Every structure is written in C-alpha cells, then in structure tokens.
Amino acid sequence: MSLKLENIHKFFGHITALKNVNLEVNKGELLVILGTSGSGKSTLLRIISGLEKPDKGRVLINGRDVTYEPPYNRPTSMVFQDLALFPHLNVFENIAFGLKIRKYDRREVEIRVKEVAEMLRINDLLDRSVAKISGGQRQRVALARSLVLHPDILLLDEPLGALDMKLRMDMWVELKKLQRQVANTWVFVTHDQHEAMALADKIAVINTGEIQQLGTKDEVYDSPASLFVASFIGEMNFLEGRVTEVKGDVLKVETPVGEVEATMQRVKGRPETGARVTVGIRPEKIQITKTPNDCINTLSARVSEINFSGVLTTYELELPDGSRIKIQTTSRQMGYRQGDKVYISWSPEDVNVYVTQ
Amino acid sequence: MLPSRKGLLTWLGRRRWINWIPSTTYLLLLFYIPIAMLMYYSFWRYLKLFRFEPALTLENYLRFFTSPIYTRVLLNTIFIVGVAMALLLIVGFPIAYFIARYVRSSADRIILLMLIPVEINYLIRIFAWRTILGENGILNSFLVAVGVIEKPLPIFFYNWFAIVIVTMHEWLPYVVIPLYISLRSIPRSLYEAAHDLGASRLQTFLKITLPLCKPGILTAIFIVFIPALGEFAIPALVGGKSGYMIGNMIENQLLAAGNWPLATAASVILLATSLIIVGIMVKILGMEALYR
Amino acid sequence: MSVRKNWSIAKLLLGGYTASVVSLLIYLPIFLLILFSFHAKAFFSFPFAGFSLRWYMAMFEEEFLFRSLGNSLIIASIVTAAAMVLGLPAAFTFASLRGRKKDVFIMFMAVPFVIPWLLIGVASLIFYITVGMELSFLTVVLSHLTYSIPVVVIIVGSRLLTYNIRLNEAAMDLGADQLQVFRKIMLPQIFPAVAAAALITFIWSFDNFIITYFTIGSDLTFPIWVWSSIRYPKKLPIVNAVSAIIVIVGSLIIYLLHRKGLLEEII
The missing domain is CATH 1.10.3720.10 (MetI-like)
Structure with missing residues (x-):
C-alpha cells in the first residue's frame, strides 16, 4: 500500500472541510480525486503533502505514519495549481531547487536535472527565464521540479487549469505515459470529469468533505454509488418513483410514465415496498425504436430535439407526462425527425436505483 | 472599423505633438538649461566674494578633491545616509513582512497610520526630536531617573547619529510601502512550494523572499537615498559638528562664502554621485523601476 | 497544531514590534510636540509645568x-x-x-x-x-x-x-x-x-x-x-x-x- 488515509477529519473554524475520509492507493496507481470547488479535494491533497495537518485521523505512506511530519520529511512532492515557479530563478535553477536544498553535489544535480528535462523535453529551455516560456512548458518545468526528487507519491493540484482544451488533451496522454514510465504513485486533483476519465486508474469522488465513491473508472461510471456521483460523472436520466414490488432479484418501480424494472444488484440501499426512489439510466443505454418491442421497460415518447455533434447523436425526447429524457447513440442515420412518435426501452441491468428517503 | 491599440493611443498621444512639446520645452528651459549652467559655472575661476570670471578650469574640482575637509564631507554624507538607509531596511522589513503576511486586509489602514504625521512639515517633526534626545529631553531624564547617568548629557543631539534617527523617522513609511508591495506580490504557493521541496524557513527567506523583494528594496533605496544625499536643513538643525554634510557645504559656499564655482563643482560631484547610484540601480532593476 | 501555535507567536512578536517601532519612531515626537504646545512655559522641561492655551493665543x-x-x-x-x-x-x-x-x-x-x-x-x-x-x-x-x-x-x-x-x-x-x-x-x-x-x-x-x-x-x-x-x-x-x-x-x-x-x- 503506497498511500493510506484513515478517518481524516479537518475543520476550519465551524466548517467541516473533510469528514471521515478513508483512502487507499496502491504503488504505481494514478488516483484522481474528483470534486467541485469547495468540496475539500485540495485540502485533502494538502494533508497528504503535509502542508496542512488533519484534526483527526492518520496519513500513512509506505506503511509509515507521517501525519505530523512536515512536507520535506515525506516522500511526496506537489505540483501546485498556479505551478508556483520561482520567478527569479531560471528553468534549470527551478528544477534544481529541491536537490540543492538537499545539498547534492553540483555534478549530481546537473545529471539529474538533465535527465528529467530530457524526459519532459524541456532540455533546450534550461537557461531560459520561467517568465519567457509557454504555458505548456511551464507545466513541464513544474512537473520536472517535483519529479527530479524521485518522490514516491506525486501530488498534482489541478495543474492543467490554465491550459486551453487542445493542449490539455495532449497533456492527458502525455501525463499518463509519463506516469507509467516513472511508475510512482500519483494523486491528481481535478474538477473536470473528462480529465478524471482520461487519467485515472482509480477515481475518488468527493463532495462536501466526504468521499462519495472510490473505485475504478468502470465502477464509478457504471455503478455510481450515490445520486451525486450519478449526476456528477457523465450524463444520467432520472425518473422519480415508488417501489411497488420487491421479488427475488427484481425490483419494480412505479413512475409517472410507467413501470420500470431493475435488477437488485444495481439498487443502492434496501428499499421496501412503498419507498420513494430515483431511477437513473445512462443516455447511451437506451434503445430507440419506431414500434413498441416486447421488452420490459418500454415507454412511448416523442422526439423533441436532435443534435448531432461529431461522434454522437443526442436525442431529446418528451415523455407523456411532459418530462424529458436524453438518448445518445453513435449511429447517425436513424431516420427520426422532430415530432416523431417513438418507443424507448432499456435492460433492467442498466437501471440504477437510489432510495431518496 | 475598430482602431488597434496603437491606433487608439496615437489618437491619444503619439502624433499629437501638442501633448508633449509644452512639458518637454518647459523642462528643457527651466531644468536642463539651469543644470547645464550650474555645470558651466563649476569651470569658472573664483576671484573673491561673489566675484568670479568665465574660464575653463578644473581648479574647483582639484580644490574639492585635494582638500581633506571637502572629501571628508562627501564621504561623511555618504556614510550617514548609508547608515540610515541600512537601518531603515533592517527596521522596516519586519514591519512590511508583518503587514503582508498577517494583517493584509487592514494594510491600507496601517500604512495610512504611518503616513499621518507626514502632514506636519518635516522641519518641525525633526526638531521635535529635541524633546526626546536633547539635553532636557526624555532620554536624559529617563537615564538620570534610573541612575545610569548623574546629570543630563548633551551627547544625544546635535551629532551625526541624530541625523540618522530623524532620517529614519522621516522616511520609514516610504521604505515600508515598497517593501510591502513587493512582499504582497509573492504568491503564497511559492512559500509552500519551497517548503514542500525541503527548504527551511531560513532557506526560504534567503532564496525566495529576499530575492523577490529586490525591486522593493531597490525602490526604497532610490526613494530615500537621493533626497537624503542633498539634505542640508536636517544637518543644520540637528547635525552639529559631526553631522556636517555636503548640502551644508554647498549652501554655505553658494550663499555665504559667495564662491559659486566651488559650490557648483561640489553640486556636480553630488549630481554625479546620485546618478552613479541611480545608474547602478537601473542596471540591476531595468528601466521599469523608474515608473513602477 | 504546533505549527499553528508557532505562527501566532510570530504574529504576536511581529505585531508588537511593529506597534513599538511605529509609536516610538514615528509617533512619540509628534505626541510630545502636541503635548508641549499646551505647555505653560516656553521651554520644554520635566515635570510638565501645567496646561495653557497661551501659544494658541500667541499664534494669532x-x-x-x-x-x-x-x-x-x-x-x-x-x-x-x-x-x-x-x-x-x-x-x-x-x-x-x-x-x-x-x-x-x-x-x-x-x-x-x-x-x-x-x-x-x-x-x-x-x-x-x-x-x-x-x-x-x-x-x-x-x-x-x-x-x-x-x-x-x-x-x-x-x-x-x-x-x-x-x-x-x-x-x-x-x-x-x-x-x-x-x-x-x-x-x-x-x-x-x-x-x-x-x-x-x-x-x-x-x-x-x-x-x-x-x-x-x-x-x-x-x-x-x-x-x-x-x-x-x-x-x-x-x-x-x-x-x-x-x-x-x-x-x-x-x-x-x-x-x-x-x-x-x-x-
């Protein structure tokens, strides 16, 4: 176990920034902590780095309790949100800063800086001022400054925030490659679900100071543990309803637009008959047909909006009660037009059910 | 058609010669020509009281540099102002640091508080120091009261150190302000990054804080050093014998001794001294330091 | 916790330092100046010889x-x-x-x-x-x-x-x-x-x-x-x-x- 957090609590005055956070990350894994601003994700990262101390709980790195160790006694290094490059030092001096502080001899510093600069393809920039290089290059310098210390755990606090979309997407690919190459543990904080999906081995979704779900990308996407996670990652259609029957492996829910069936392993909590629940279905799990098929979970609807955006076509349908539902498919020509009456259906295995009360 | 930045500013400035001609002409006539005249007089020959004739002689400069008194006065001036400057930076830095680090939200109020006494003319304020440092002043009374000395000593006022004290009193706010501005512009994450990379507090201070404060330190030196070099009222009021500065010498030669050639030669030497200091600073800081 | 405590000690020390420098170096002479503008005697001396507005009158x-x-x-x-x-x-x-x-x-x-x-x-x-x-x-x-x-x-x-x-x-x-x-x-x-x-x-x-x-x-x-x-x-x-x-x-x-x-x- 590379990193383990146990029951971390953090309070700022009366505000609870983190509440009973537990996390485990294996060596060589890339964990993304995903949350909105104010969710506590950056505080969590700063606790791992040692810049903040938790009010309760323990931080273990490689099995050693480092909860009260200062940052420089931890095998971690942080890439800051604003990068925090030292403006009065050039690229080389920035990267060499930590090594010089640790009193490595000059030759060793030079060798290690060159090595990491080569890896990040900034070896031509070493004697440039950090004010005179591009945003992407600054990014690499910040990474190099941390990686040159060979940290066991690299912490990244939304380091790509300042880059434009295209550059970010390139950086995702590159970071992922880099992480495999250096093979240490990375903890990456972001508010962007696409970034999380592009980078993560594991995702921890955090909201109002609590970890909502910790799992692989597939787990978090296919089986979101809470309504929050379901609505935060990817798109999800929600229907409100009431449980009418629980029988073996099958749960039946009465909604304003008809009956919905779900398999029990996708049900969060233990709803009894009569309980209020919310049913969630991903847009791409819904089939659309001209005629009713004899599947369970079939509803009638009317096409109200069609939007083609490159790979995907998104249909917005109106259900009989006036509510709307989204469907995504990769096939472009399905011959539907606005106003067409259609039927939609989905499999009970793709239905997530959350108890609302 | 939308004007470009350059186009719009052209409208505001560049080709409108009427914008810059009056001010530059004014400075040329009433600043640059007088300064040139001052330089010219420094090559004239002194005859007797307020009598001198046009010449191109270096004898005034020779007299200045060969006289042990005048060179001593120049060095004394640089020494006194230098000591005051160094003490100002040492005393002012922790204040600027305190404001930038701990009470930034009320920074303007604290700086304002330091500036309020500036309303009183500085001659009055520096002379008020006599009530503290003078023979009947608080310091003497205090020392007599606690028994360190038996009777009041006239040693705290009318000497070069009194100039240092009142110079510090006069300029402290103007040293704290640029230091504070420099410190304020250092993002907190830089300290955290240094900390995270293993730097101790002292190392962070020496390698991050101090180098990034350089513009503030140099601005402070710039604000204080130059006017203080040419001061003559302060030394005349509180300086006594050991506080005789080049300003006093120039004033005396110009108005009392009536030796304009020597007074102007000393002025040119003072001018060169200030310009050398500015030159060094511009070199380190870049031109922007002048209008930051 | 210990880190926090150190900070507030530093804050206290620096705050006290700032307050004393500002009051001694900047305000003390001003304070005395105002005080002695109410002095009954022409010379400043200790102890204070009593309040008077005579200098404000003389001003006119x-x-x-x-x-x-x-x-x-x-x-x-x-x-x-x-x-x-x-x-x-x-x-x-x-x-x-x-x-x-x-x-x-x-x-x-x-x-x-x-x-x-x-x-x-x-x-x-x-x-x-x-x-x-x-x-x-x-x-x-x-x-x-x-x-x-x-x-x-x-x-x-x-x-x-x-x-x-x-x-x-x-x-x-x-x-x-x-x-x-x-x-x-x-x-x-x-x-x-x-x-x-x-x-x-x-x-x-x-x-x-x-x-x-x-x-x-x-x-x-x-x-x-x-x-x-x-x-x-x-x-x-x-x-x-x-x-x-x-x-x-x-x-x-x-x-x-x-x-x-x-x-x-x-x-």
Missing part, C-alpha cells in the same frame, strides 16, 4: 505665519494646476510610446526625479540670477514645476500603461465616439490616478523647503516661516501649536479621503 499675533500660510496655499494651487495642464497630455505620450523612444522620453522626464532637490534649488538660483530674474513667488512656482510635471507624468502615465484598451474598443463597438469614450470610459478609470497626482503635487509643493529656500528671495512660505522660527525658543511653542492644528485638521481630511477611497491609489 503672528502676522507672518498667516501670510506664509496664505502664500503656500497660493503657490501649491498654482503649481498643481499648471502641473496638470502641462503633465497630463505628456502622460498620454508616455503611455503611447514604445521601445527606444519610450526609454528616451522617460529618461528626459525622470532626471528631476533622480537628483537631490538641493540641486534643483541651486541650479534654479544660479539660473534666475544669471538671466536677471528677481527671486519671488514666481520663481518658486517655476522651480517647483520642474519636479511636479514629471511626478504627474509618471503617476498618471503608469496608470495609463495598465489601462485595458479593449474597454475603449468595446465602447466604440457599442457606438461611442472618441470624445464619449474618453469622457465616459477612460476618465472615470484614470480619475483616481489623476486625483492622486494632484494631491501629491499639492502637498509636496505646500511642504517643500529645499527648493523654495533657494528660489524665494525675501518672500515667505510656510516652511520658510518654520525654518526661521524654529530655532527661537520663544517662537517654537507657536510652531508646535500650529502643527497640532495641522495634524488634527489633516487627519480629518485624510480620513474623509480614505472614506471616499481616493487614498488607495496613492498607496
């Missing part, structure tokens, strides 16, 4: 004091107005130039800024006497301006440099003509800098001693009156009384300016 008999105050106000007003008229247009030039031309222009404007005031005074005196101008009010104003014009150019010019010209473009795009852009968009934004430059110029000119000393001839300004009175023990308490009034009135003005947010531009 000082004809030269009021003349000099009036003169200083007039000089400072003329200098401020003239520095604005001459300096503001040049500030636009300053902001519009680029590269080498800009450096030359700044150099030209900034030289009065980077030499001791004494030299401006000495050079002015020599110049006026050589060309045969009588030393008076006028020569004081002329010499003050050689310093005040660069101050206005540099303060307002620096603000113009950081001015976002896109705002002007946006306004023009929305249909404003150039004059409207200047009046409605630019002026409100650069106004604080202009006000600050005017304030600094006024205070500086009002308070200037060194340049005035060399260029005034036999006229009087307030600092010159102070200079000639301060060393006479009989006059010193009167100077103190005037200062006490100035600091109280001045603080009130500063407070009001602060409330209006005008001071932030200077700081």
Whole structure:
C-alpha cells in the first residue's frame, strides 16, 4: 500500500472541510480525486503533502505514519495549481531547487536535472527565464521540479487549469505515459470529469468533505454509488418513483410514465415496498425504436430535439407526462425527425436505483 | 472599423505633438538649461566674494578633491545616509513582512497610520526630536531617573547619529510601502512550494523572499537615498559638528562664502554621485523601476 | 497544531514590534510636540509645568505665519494646476510610446526625479540670477514645476500603461465616439490616478523647503516661516501649536479621503 488515509477529519473554524475520509492507493496507481470547488479535494491533497495537518485521523505512506511530519520529511512532492515557479530563478535553477536544498553535489544535480528535462523535453529551455516560456512548458518545468526528487507519491493540484482544451488533451496522454514510465504513485486533483476519465486508474469522488465513491473508472461510471456521483460523472436520466414490488432479484418501480424494472444488484440501499426512489439510466443505454418491442421497460415518447455533434447523436425526447429524457447513440442515420412518435426501452441491468428517503 | 491599440493611443498621444512639446520645452528651459549652467559655472575661476570670471578650469574640482575637509564631507554624507538607509531596511522589513503576511486586509489602514504625521512639515517633526534626545529631553531624564547617568548629557543631539534617527523617522513609511508591495506580490504557493521541496524557513527567506523583494528594496533605496544625499536643513538643525554634510557645504559656499564655482563643482560631484547610484540601480532593476 | 501555535507567536512578536517601532519612531515626537504646545512655559522641561492655551493665543499675533500660510496655499494651487495642464497630455505620450523612444522620453522626464532637490534649488538660483530674474513667488512656482510635471507624468502615465484598451474598443463597438469614450470610459478609470497626482503635487509643493529656500528671495512660505522660527525658543511653542492644528485638521481630511477611497491609489 503506497498511500493510506484513515478517518481524516479537518475543520476550519465551524466548517467541516473533510469528514471521515478513508483512502487507499496502491504503488504505481494514478488516483484522481474528483470534486467541485469547495468540496475539500485540495485540502485533502494538502494533508497528504503535509502542508496542512488533519484534526483527526492518520496519513500513512509506505506503511509509515507521517501525519505530523512536515512536507520535506515525506516522500511526496506537489505540483501546485498556479505551478508556483520561482520567478527569479531560471528553468534549470527551478528544477534544481529541491536537490540543492538537499545539498547534492553540483555534478549530481546537473545529471539529474538533465535527465528529467530530457524526459519532459524541456532540455533546450534550461537557461531560459520561467517568465519567457509557454504555458505548456511551464507545466513541464513544474512537473520536472517535483519529479527530479524521485518522490514516491506525486501530488498534482489541478495543474492543467490554465491550459486551453487542445493542449490539455495532449497533456492527458502525455501525463499518463509519463506516469507509467516513472511508475510512482500519483494523486491528481481535478474538477473536470473528462480529465478524471482520461487519467485515472482509480477515481475518488468527493463532495462536501466526504468521499462519495472510490473505485475504478468502470465502477464509478457504471455503478455510481450515490445520486451525486450519478449526476456528477457523465450524463444520467432520472425518473422519480415508488417501489411497488420487491421479488427475488427484481425490483419494480412505479413512475409517472410507467413501470420500470431493475435488477437488485444495481439498487443502492434496501428499499421496501412503498419507498420513494430515483431511477437513473445512462443516455447511451437506451434503445430507440419506431414500434413498441416486447421488452420490459418500454415507454412511448416523442422526439423533441436532435443534435448531432461529431461522434454522437443526442436525442431529446418528451415523455407523456411532459418530462424529458436524453438518448445518445453513435449511429447517425436513424431516420427520426422532430415530432416523431417513438418507443424507448432499456435492460433492467442498466437501471440504477437510489432510495431518496 | 475598430482602431488597434496603437491606433487608439496615437489618437491619444503619439502624433499629437501638442501633448508633449509644452512639458518637454518647459523642462528643457527651466531644468536642463539651469543644470547645464550650474555645470558651466563649476569651470569658472573664483576671484573673491561673489566675484568670479568665465574660464575653463578644473581648479574647483582639484580644490574639492585635494582638500581633506571637502572629501571628508562627501564621504561623511555618504556614510550617514548609508547608515540610515541600512537601518531603515533592517527596521522596516519586519514591519512590511508583518503587514503582508498577517494583517493584509487592514494594510491600507496601517500604512495610512504611518503616513499621518507626514502632514506636519518635516522641519518641525525633526526638531521635535529635541524633546526626546536633547539635553532636557526624555532620554536624559529617563537615564538620570534610573541612575545610569548623574546629570543630563548633551551627547544625544546635535551629532551625526541624530541625523540618522530623524532620517529614519522621516522616511520609514516610504521604505515600508515598497517593501510591502513587493512582499504582497509573492504568491503564497511559492512559500509552500519551497517548503514542500525541503527548504527551511531560513532557506526560504534567503532564496525566495529576499530575492523577490529586490525591486522593493531597490525602490526604497532610490526613494530615500537621493533626497537624503542633498539634505542640508536636517544637518543644520540637528547635525552639529559631526553631522556636517555636503548640502551644508554647498549652501554655505553658494550663499555665504559667495564662491559659486566651488559650490557648483561640489553640486556636480553630488549630481554625479546620485546618478552613479541611480545608474547602478537601473542596471540591476531595468528601466521599469523608474515608473513602477 | 504546533505549527499553528508557532505562527501566532510570530504574529504576536511581529505585531508588537511593529506597534513599538511605529509609536516610538514615528509617533512619540509628534505626541510630545502636541503635548508641549499646551505647555505653560516656553521651554520644554520635566515635570510638565501645567496646561495653557497661551501659544494658541500667541499664534494669532503672528502676522507672518498667516501670510506664509496664505502664500503656500497660493503657490501649491498654482503649481498643481499648471502641473496638470502641462503633465497630463505628456502622460498620454508616455503611455503611447514604445521601445527606444519610450526609454528616451522617460529618461528626459525622470532626471528631476533622480537628483537631490538641493540641486534643483541651486541650479534654479544660479539660473534666475544669471538671466536677471528677481527671486519671488514666481520663481518658486517655476522651480517647483520642474519636479511636479514629471511626478504627474509618471503617476498618471503608469496608470495609463495598465489601462485595458479593449474597454475603449468595446465602447466604440457599442457606438461611442472618441470624445464619449474618453469622457465616459477612460476618465472615470484614470480619475483616481489623476486625483492622486494632484494631491501629491499639492502637498509636496505646500511642504517643500529645499527648493523654495533657494528660489524665494525675501518672500515667505510656510516652511520658510518654520525654518526661521524654529530655532527661537520663544517662537517654537507657536510652531508646535500650529502643527497640532495641522495634524488634527489633516487627519480629518485624510480620513474623509480614505472614506471616499481616493487614498488607495496613492498607496
């Protein structure tokens, strides 16, 4: 176990920034902590780095309790949100800063800086001022400054925030490659679900100071543990309803637009008959047909909006009660037009059910 | 058609010669020509009281540099102002640091508080120091009261150190302000990054804080050093014998001794001294330091 | 926890240090000055010989004091107005130039800024006497301006440099003509800098001693009156009384300016 957090609590005055956070990350894994601003994700990262101390709980790195160790006694290094490059030092001096502080001899510093600069393809920039290089290059310098210390755990606090979309997407690919190459543990904080999906081995979704779900990308996407996670990652259609029957492996829910069936392993909590629940279905799990098929979970609807955006076509349908539902498919020509009456259906295995009360 | 930045500013400035001609002409006539005249007089020959004739002689400069008194006065001036400057930076830095680090939200109020006494003319304020440092002043009374000395000593006022004290009193706010501005512009994450990379507090201070404060330190030196070099009222009021500065010498030669050639030669030497200091600073800081 | 504690100790130490330096080095002499303006005796001495308003009364008999105050106000007003008229247009030039031309222009404007005031005074005196101008009010104003014009150019010019010209473009795009852009968009934004430059110029000119000393001839300004009175023990308490009034009135003005947010531009 590379990193383990146990029951971390953090309070700022009366505000609870983190509440009973537990996390485990294996060596060589890339964990993304995903949350909105104010969710506590950056505080969590700063606790791992040692810049903040938790009010309760323990931080273990490689099995050693480092909860009260200062940052420089931890095998971690942080890439800051604003990068925090030292403006009065050039690229080389920035990267060499930590090594010089640790009193490595000059030759060793030079060798290690060159090595990491080569890896990040900034070896031509070493004697440039950090004010005179591009945003992407600054990014690499910040990474190099941390990686040159060979940290066991690299912490990244939304380091790509300042880059434009295209550059970010390139950086995702590159970071992922880099992480495999250096093979240490990375903890990456972001508010962007696409970034999380592009980078993560594991995702921890955090909201109002609590970890909502910790799992692989597939787990978090296919089986979101809470309504929050379901609505935060990817798109999800929600229907409100009431449980009418629980029988073996099958749960039946009465909604304003008809009956919905779900398999029990996708049900969060233990709803009894009569309980209020919310049913969630991903847009791409819904089939659309001209005629009713004899599947369970079939509803009638009317096409109200069609939007083609490159790979995907998104249909917005109106259900009989006036509510709307989204469907995504990769096939472009399905011959539907606005106003067409259609039927939609989905499999009970793709239905997530959350108890609302 | 939308004007470009350059186009719009052209409208505001560049080709409108009427914008810059009056001010530059004014400075040329009433600043640059007088300064040139001052330089010219420094090559004239002194005859007797307020009598001198046009010449191109270096004898005034020779007299200045060969006289042990005048060179001593120049060095004394640089020494006194230098000591005051160094003490100002040492005393002012922790204040600027305190404001930038701990009470930034009320920074303007604290700086304002330091500036309020500036309303009183500085001659009055520096002379008020006599009530503290003078023979009947608080310091003497205090020392007599606690028994360190038996009777009041006239040693705290009318000497070069009194100039240092009142110079510090006069300029402290103007040293704290640029230091504070420099410190304020250092993002907190830089300290955290240094900390995270293993730097101790002292190392962070020496390698991050101090180098990034350089513009503030140099601005402070710039604000204080130059006017203080040419001061003559302060030394005349509180300086006594050991506080005789080049300003006093120039004033005396110009108005009392009536030796304009020597007074102007000393002025040119003072001018060169200030310009050398500015030159060094511009070199380190870049031109922007002048209008930051 | 331990880290937090250390911080507050550092904060306490630095706060205490700041408070003591500011009160001892900056406020103590001012406090004593005001205190002794109420002193019953002419000499300052301990213990305090009792309160009296006699110096405030004596103040009204000082004809030269009021003349000099009036003169200083007039000089400072003329200098401020003239520095604005001459300096503001040049500030636009300053902001519009680029590269080498800009450096030359700044150099030209900034030289009065980077030499001791004494030299401006000495050079002015020599110049006026050589060309045969009588030393008076006028020569004081002329010499003050050689310093005040660069101050206005540099303060307002620096603000113009950081001015976002896109705002002007946006306004023009929305249909404003150039004059409207200047009046409605630019002026409100650069106004604080202009006000600050005017304030600094006024205070500086009002308070200037060194340049005035060399260029005034036999006229009087307030600092010159102070200079000639301060060393006479009989006059010193009167100077103190005037200062006490100035600091109280001045603080009130500063407070009001602060409330209006005008001071932030200077700081």
